[in-house]
Amino acid sequence: MDKELSYGSDYKFIPATSINNGLGIEVLPDLFAYTVQIVNFCLVGHPDQKDFVLVDAGMPGSAEEMIAVTEERFGSGARPKAIILTHGHFDHVGAIIELVNHWDVPVYAHELELPYLKGEKGYPEPDPTVEGGLVAKLSPYFPNEPINLGDRVQALPSDGQVPFMSGYRWVPTPGHTPGHVSFFRAEDRALITGDAFVTVKQEYLYKVYTQELEISGPPRYLTPDWDTAFQSVKKLAALKPSVAVTGHGQPLEGEQLTRSLEKLVNEFYTLAVPEYGKYVKKNLH
Incomplete structure (x- = not known):
């Protein structure tokens, strides 16, 4: 292993799961979403072609599973x-x-995001005091130290294009993190949101396990800037996506997605923003 690449010393397997663990969904012919424990990654590209990319990189300890899923979809090697x-x-x-x-x-x-991926800076600590359930309470045990990818990581092009993702552009959606981005393809209005908004209440263990469908803002225990997060949700809603793959929860499409996003925008400060927590400001909005 390249010595310059390293995880934070707190990186470890997290024993969390959901009923969707191991479930893959072909959202579109060239958009495949797969759930590793409690989080989704995407394979973007037609399975009969070799030009594809991986969006996001799963949970600690999931590499072998992710490689197997990739080879099952695109072929051995x-x-x-x-x-x-x-x-x-x-x-x-x-x-x-x-x-x-x-x-x-x-x-x-x-x-x-590069300082957090080059070992230079750590994200704000998770907030176990935030309004929410057991997942929020356990959040201090999640890995949070910066990883170091050295020169293997580079900045996305400043013109909004996404390398090897033809037709997509990256959309800045900060709030959850300073450099959070989502990916949007205007041709068919496909959207990959990351954690800008999700479709499960990620703070509650029961809801995470059952994957109860419920549109929500970014995970509360790791979101330090709620006003900016709201602006990001409004930006994504204005794109009028036809289908959305979120970082947590099930994909949404069509009228259900439209209605859900409209509700999230209109009721963001009651649906998404916690009533209390160390990152919640009393003068929000």
Whole structure:
């Protein structure tokens, strides 16, 4: 393994799961979403072609499963052109070093995420005091130290294009993290949101396990800037997506997606923003 690549010392397997663990969904012919324990990653590209990318990199300890899923869809020995990140939280980069070393591919993320991916800076600590259930209470035990991908990670192009994802552009959706991005394809209005909004209440253990469908803002215990998160949700809603794959929860499409996003925008400060927590400001909005 390349010595310059390293996880934080707190990186470890997290024994959390859901009924969707191991479930893959072909959302579109060239958009495949797969759930590793409690988080989704995407394979973007037609399965009969070799030009595809991986969006996000799963949970700690999931590399072998992710490689197997990729080869099942694209063939033995298949590897993506790149790994594209929505952001750098542990459940989106959990297997990235093993994947980078196995596939020898570049990683792309927003410029503002690079300090967290080059070992220079840690994200704000998770907030166990935030309104929510057991997952929120357990959040201090989640890996949070910065990982170091060295020169294997680089900034997404400033013109909004996404390497090897033809037709998509990256959309800045900060709030959950400073450099969080989502990916949108205007041709069919397909949207990959990361954690800008999700379709499960990620703070509650029962809802995470059952994957109860419920549109929500980003996970509360790891979101330090709620006003900015709201602006990001409004931005995505204005794109009028036809289908959305979120970082947590089931994909949404059609009228259900439209109605859900409209509700989230209109009721963001009651649906998404917690009533209390160390990152909740009394003068929000």
